Amino acid sequence: MTVPLGESIRQSFERRILSGELAPGSRLPTEQEIMAEFGCSRMTVSKALSALTTAGLIERRKRAGTFVVRPRVHAMVLEVPDLAAQVAARGQAYRFRLHRRNEEMVQDGHLAGQRALHLGGTHFADGEPLAIEDRLVSLAAVPAIADADLAAESPGTWLLHHVPWTEADTRIFATGANPAEAEALGLNPGAPCLCIERRTWRGDEPITTVRQLFVASGYELVAHFGPGGAS
Amino acid sequence: MTVPLGESIRQSFERRILSGELAPGSRLPTEQEIMAEFGCSRMTVSKALSALTTAGLIERRKRAGTFVVRPRVHAMVLEVPDLAAQVAARGQAYRFRLHRRNEEMVQDGHLAGQRALHLGGTHFADGEPLAIEDRLVSLAAVPAIADADLAAESPGTWLLHHVPWTEADTRIFATGANPAEAEALGLNPGAPCLCIERRTWRGDEPITTVRQLFVASGYELVAHFGPGGAS
DNA sequence: CAGTGGTCTAGACCACTGA
DNA sequence: CAGTGGTCTAGACCACTGA
Structure with missing residues (x-):
């Protein structure tokens, strides 16, 4: 049961966000930097961040970067x-x-x-x-x-x-x-x-x-x- | 506001499923067939089907194929x-x-x-x-x-x-x-x-x-x- | 054991937008 | 106008599992 690389990238940022290490409003590394950190291709980074976007944890803005979303209404x-x-x-x-x-x-x-x-x-x-x-x-x-x-x-x-x-x-x-x-x-x-x-x-x-x-x-x-x- | 190709693939199957054209339990075309139908690469098909999997509309089984999920409990x-x-x-x-x-x-x-x-x-x-x-x-x-x-x-x-x-x-x-x-x-x-x-x-x-x-x-x-x- | 999906790569061109 | 994300390609190797 090895975790796919993209999934481990997703988990890594999910953990950092939920623990508060990455505070709401703060900026994530760029895709280039994450590629270097995990030694993977850009598609893999992109898929991981897309999943976090769908989950409502981050927001991606062109030219500006990727940011932790401020706490919103909780949707259950x-x-x-x-x-x-x-x-x-x-x-x-x-x-x-x-x-x-x-x-x-x-x-x-x-x-x-x-x-x-x-x-x-x-x-x-x-x-x-x-x-x-x-x-x-x-x-x-x-x-x-x-x-x-x-x-x-x-x-x-x-x-x-x-x-x-x-x-x-x-x-x-x-x-x-x-x-x-x-x-x-x-x-x-x-x-x-x-x-x-x-x-x-x-x-x-x-x-x-x-x-x-x-x-x-x-x-x-x-x-x-x-x-x-x-x- | 042109729709990305992957998104239009996703919408196409979503529509076919919700309209009943693809009934619960029925099998979708293979990734290879969808690639041919839309003239695109396998990654694009895969991303579209992954989104439908996350949404709970389809289920993907190795070797067997991709199937429309039977009506479940409605999650709101x-x-x-x-x-x-x-x-x-x-x-x-x-x-x-x-x-x-x-x-x-x-x-x-x-x-x-x-x-x-x-x-x-x-x-x-x-x-x-x-x-x-x-x-x-x-x-x-x-x-x-x-x-x-x-x-x-x-x-x-x-x-x-x-x-x-x-x-x-x-x-x-x-x-x-x-x-x-x-x-x-x-x-x-x-x-x-x-x-x-x-x-x-x-x-x-x-x-x-x-x-x-x-x-x-x-x-x-x-x-x-x-x-x-x-x- | 062959066909299916799971995942990943290394690149590409583009759209957007804020420095 | 340069840096960022959005999307896509054409390929690859692998794991799983049902015919």
């Missing part, structure tokens, strides 16, 4: 697994029950002016309500969903398998259940819930808007940040 | 900005009040067996409580915090500027405020709150553990997924 990797898979992974039985399905013209939001399928349903884990969701799916972008059997598979799972999205926005916040939501989730009105609102696109084309409301005691999100990325 | 980019900066960005006045500061031996958790600084305080936006936090900071890893002026700057902001972490785990969930928490946040007991628990490391060394409880109406997290990464 948030796992958004399929809900059915996540429930199954906990050893619980997953079930979805659809209680609304109609076509309509959407008035506002990112699907405004389009015909969409309006879906509502409840996710269960071991027979207990885990979450309710309310979803609009663009019929122009996903005509096949008109014929999908959504009793057998939740709309989210169906979409995941049939329509890969390329872009998504997600809002995550806490809220109290309103009376109707509380009833559907078997909670008291005002009980704390985790709410996830997501809009997705494939290219420029809107695919779906969904609002999911989770029973607070049954669900959490996990995010990681680290050299290994997601784990 | 979660922005974790500094709280003070986030409040300021909304045009509100940010203030932090420290109401606990003592040294102690930690009994459990990822700092177990270490001496740590125990900090508790409240974050305010325009004078209204936004969040409370309870934090342990390892004195072995961060001796300088013993002398830090944490009345002027929240512990999180101080740590962000002084001790870059390299690894972090974050849990995000909704919960009801207990009576003491509700009192500190100006809420009724049981009111919905967003809770964020985070543990951070620098390399193998634990840095800090923090639990932050946010007033539901005042805070949300935002995550993005897309070709541009964070936006």
Whole structure:
């Protein structure tokens, strides 16, 4: 398990930056100097520094050189697994029950002016309500969903398998259940819930808007940040 | 603004994969074939495919070839900005009040067996409580915090500027405020709150553990997924 | 054991931009 | 306008592994 030369150059500068030896804003040696230090070609140096650029640790400016980036907003990797898979992974039985399905013209939001399928349903884990969701799916972008059997598979799972999205926005916040939501989730009105609102696109084309409301005691999100990325 | 050749190769395969033209599990052309298709050298092909590997779209297996990865868990980019900066960005006045500061031996958790600084305080936006936090900071890893002026700057902001972490785990969930928490946040007991628990490391060394409880109406997290990464 | 990807070299021409 | 990074070439040797 010998480490490739380019990888060891990358690690060397990553270590110097994370340890503070190379402070934010300070300048790295030029590619020529790094070539001399490690006795390698310029392509090898360039690949190593490109990886650090992608990772957001350094910034390369022509004529000026390569610099350690000042500490920014921390970006973490948030796992958004399929809900059915996540429930199954906990050893619980997953079930979805659809209680609304109609076509309509959407008035506002990112699907405004389009015909969409309006879906509502409840996710269960071991027979207990885990979450309710309310979803609009663009019929122009996903005509096949008109014929999908959504009793057998939740709309989210169906979409995941049939329509890969390329872009998504997600809002995550806490809220109290309103009376109707509380009833559907078997909670008291005002009980704390985790709410996830997501809009997705494939290219420029809107695919779906969904609002999911989770029973607070049954669900959490996990995010990681680290050299290994997601784990 | 001409697109470099390697980048256009990358985009070409990204498009074919996202559109479904190259289905999950299917095999890409060999490097030799791609060289012929685009009339370029092998290094250029290799760089383009490496970028798609890093992005998690393809997998490269020696002797076997390059394959489209089967749909996995969706990983989104979660922005974790500094709280003070986030409040300021909304045009509100940010203030932090420290109401606990003592040294102690930690009994459990990822700092177990270490001496740590125990900090508790409240974050305010325009004078209204936004969040409370309870934090342990390892004195072995961060001796300088013993002398830090944490009345002027929240512990999180101080740590962000002084001790870059390299690894972090974050849990995000909704919960009801207990009576003491509700009192500190100006809420009724049981009111919905967003809770964020985070543990951070620098390399193998634990840095800090923090639990932050946010007033539901005042805070949300935002995550993005897309070709541009964070936006 | 042959075909695939992994990595590296020694060079080249170019675009950009700050000294 | 000179020094820096951006990109690319045409080749090389190697490690791995599945046909």
